[in-house]
Amino acid sequence: MRNPYDVLGVPRSADEAEIKKAFRKLAKTYHPDRNANDPKAKDKFAEVNSAYEILGDAQKRAQFDRGEIDAEGKPRFTGFEGFGGGRGARGEDFSGFGGGGPFGGRRNSWGFNADPGEDFFSQIFGEAFRSAGGDGMRQGRSRPQQKGEDVSATLTVTLEEVANEAKKRLRLPTGRDVDVVIPKGVTDGQVIRLRGLGAGAPGIDPGDALLTIKIAPHERFTPEGSNLRLRLPIEIEEAVLGGTIRIPTLTGAVEMNIPPMTNSGRTFRLRGKGLPGKAGPGDLLVTMEIKLPEVVDEDLLDYARKRRSAKAE
Structure with a gap:
């Protein structure tokens, strides 16, 4: 994978x-x-998510x-350790091995190819090294565990x-059903990584499931981060005289x-009546709209005619 800074x-x-x-x-x-x-968008999407897995985590980014x-x-x-710069821990010069390092790839003065890994040792020790597991050492070092493909899914809430913070059941493209608890502070379009729930195969670790959250439009409320906005019609006498009115919220009406x-x-602010967030619940912002009879x-x-006449004079 490319450098995550370049990817993002x-x-x-x-x-x-x-x-x-x-x-x-x-x-x-x-x-x-x-x-x-x-067809290339899926690979780019997975690459972007992998890059953010590194840079979005302060500890991994530092590492x-x-x-x-x-x-x-x-x-x-x-x-x-101790082989840096072409010299050993005591300063011995390894330049004779070719390439400036201890196991460079050029033919050295001893007459054999000092290639990295098993080839170097096997040319010194012969078949005894191979039968003792030299090939296995090379394979164990050069073949990391493979990982299956990531899969994508959308969850509308x-x-x-x-x-x-409801729990919803979702069927992934792999055919597996999973229960997803909606996390605090989730936003529309946010991508959540479900580790180990992607495609897999025998001998291959499963990939991840990339879950995109879609928040369905609401007939009353409009989300703004963890806050909600509500436009509330009120009667003209309520606006003129004031008084107690009922305000709908996602968890029941309040006065x-x-x-x-x-x-x-x-606009009036009702604290704590918005959406749950990582730093606490948001607020409900209620904007009044005077409703005529x-x-x-x-x-x-x-009354309106008298007011108009008075202004015209």
């Missing part, structure tokens, strides 16, 4: 917010649901920056299900007092 298109100095922004943009761009006719893990999150082999002469468009009210019409 961010510099090494990028902060957490920049990395998350770049990831979300690319995840939406290459999501398989949006690229049904592009990658220090060279302790590679772009796939696997530990790097650092070589034989309602705001009520998000508010109650709220509004002051006299409340204008249309005024459906039946003609002569007294209201007379």
